[in-house]
Amino acid sequence: MEIKNKDLIKLYNLPEKVIFCKRCTISNQRPRITFDKDGICSACNFSEFKKNKIDWKKREDELKKLLDLHRKSNGEYDVIVPCSGGKDGSYVAHQLKYEYGMNPLTVTFAPSIYTDIGKKNLENFCRIGGFDNLLKTVSGNVHRKLMRLSFLYIGDNFQPFVYGQTNFPLHAAIQNDVKLIFYGENGEVEYGGDMKNAYSPTREITDHNKHYFSGKPPEFWEEHGVKKNDLVTYMAPDIKSIKDKKLEIHFFSYYKYWDPQENFYYCVEKTGFETNDQRSEGTYSKYASLDDKTDGFHYYLSYIKFGIGRSTSDSAHEIRDGKITRDEGIALVKKFDGEFPQKYFIETLDYMDISEDEFYRVIDSWRSPHLWHKNEKNEWELKFPIWKSNIF
Numbered sequence: 001m002e003i004k005n006k007d008l009i010k011l012y013n014l015p016e017k018v019i020f021c022k023r024c025t026i027s028n029q030r031p032r033i034t035f036d037k038d039g040i041c042s043a044c045n046f047s048e049f050k051k052n053k054i055d056w057k058k059r060e061d062e063l064k065k066l067l068d069l070h071r072k073s074n075g076e077y078d079v080i081v082p083c084s085g086g087k088d089g090s091y092v093a094h095q096l097k098y099e100y101g102m103n104p105l106t107v108t109f110a111p112s113i114y115t116d117i118g119k120k121n122l123e124n125f126c127r128i129g130g131f132d133n134l135l136k137t138v139s140g141n142v143h144r145k146l147m148r149l150s151f152l153y154i155g156d157n158f159q160p161f162v163y164g165q166t167n168f169p170l171h172a173a174i175q176n177d178v179k180l181i182f183y184g185e186n187g188e189v190e191y192g193g194d195m196k197n198a199y200s201p202t203r204e205i206t207d208h209n210k211h212y213f214s215g216k217p218p219e220f221w222e223e224h225g226v227k228k229n230d231l232v233t234y235m236a237p238d239i240k241s242i243k244d245k246k247l248e249i250h251f252f253s254y255y256k257y258w259d260p261q262e263n264f265y266y267c268v269e270k271t272g273f274e275t276n277d278q279r280s281e282g283t284y285s286k287y288a289s290l291d292d293k294t295d296g297f298h299y300y301l302s303y304i305k306f307g308i309g310r311s312t313s314d315s316a317h318e319i320r321d322g323k324i325t326r327d328e329g330i331a332l333v334k335k336f337d338g339e340f341p342q343k344y345f346i347e348t349l350d351y352m353d354i355s356e357d358e359f360y361r362v363i364d365s366w367r368s369p370h371l372w373h374k375n376e377k378n379e380w381e382l383k384f385p386i387w388k389s390n391i392f
């Protein structure tokens with residue numbers, strides 16, 4: 001396949017001039033994020049709003065009312081919680097079951113290549129946390145093919161997993177006659193993005209394409225020779241059956257203050273959640289996104305495309321939550337953000353059937369000239385890293 005350089009500015013509607021938020025570590029290169037006239041990003045502004053303007057008692061009353069409408073007393077499941085056994089979904093499921101008396105069916109779309117710790121956490125979640133779980137594992141052959149295509153054409157190996165993570169809960173809800181799906185946080189508002197649903201508890205299925213699929217839903221890959229039969233597992237149920245069922249998707253972060261680090265402490269205590277023995281590549285944390293060996297590629301690609309690596313996203317949220325200062329965040333970004341995903345590099349390449357040479361050509365095709373240049377040693381370098389932001 002011929003690999004052409006991509007026009008990222010056009011593709012993602014990115015501003016040409018890089019600006020960093022004055023309060024956190026995120027830049028205006030994150031797709032769909034907005035900055036106010038004082039240079040503060042939409043996620044920081046939303047975080048202030050969350051801390052100061054929301055009446056959380058009132059929000060919890062809203063939650064109770066909603067759950068009362070859905071709670072069943074005949075032993076059937078009454079809520080679907082997408083959960084990998086990680087800290088966020090586990091926290092939501094545990095709260096709904098033990099604080100609010102719901103009967104959740106937790107659902108998991110299996111990672112591309114499971115890590116030992118990921119498997120263990122899902123097992124702990126069911127065994128120690130006390131949950132029923134439906135694990136969807138798809139054909140490795142199809143998943144591998146889709147992952148390869150997504151890497152080559154849209155520069156994100158994670159896309160097939162995102163299809164499953166987004167659409168499988170919808171199928172599970174319809175099959176189990178459940179009308180309510182509960183996700184954890186609204187990533188668009190918590191991490192910066194489309195603020196459309198910032199003040200609403202629900203997420204609309206019609207936004208999935210834009211927010212999660214980059215405008216390329218599963219059926220897109222038919223153009224690239226993937227058979228429809230193979231894509232069905234990744235596709236959403238037809239919209240009519242979703243509407244007929246009156247299916248609702250809600251965010252727990254609308255109803256209760258969302259703090260990823262607190263979710264982590266909660267799950268260590270209640271669901272047997274365990275951290276990795278070492279930090280994840282590209283960041284300093286040990287407790288987020290642990291289950292898939294291929295996710296290092298996903299975060300690394302975000303670093304290449306937008307100059308925003310895993311450490312930037314993690315530190316930005318922790319600054320907003322008051323866990324670290326902006327200067328500490330900048331130091332962490334400088335130290336870890338562009339770290340190469342070495343640990344599972346060869347395994348992931350083998351899985352996707354991509355050669356090392358092809359990998360680097362694809363990676364370089366996503367380096368936009370407004371973000372990257374080669375330094376005097378002929379090595380790729382970000383033109384405007386945050387730690388130099390006071391001089392440009």
Ligand SMILES: [Zn+2]
Nearest residue numbers: 021024041044
């Ligand atoms: Zn910010």
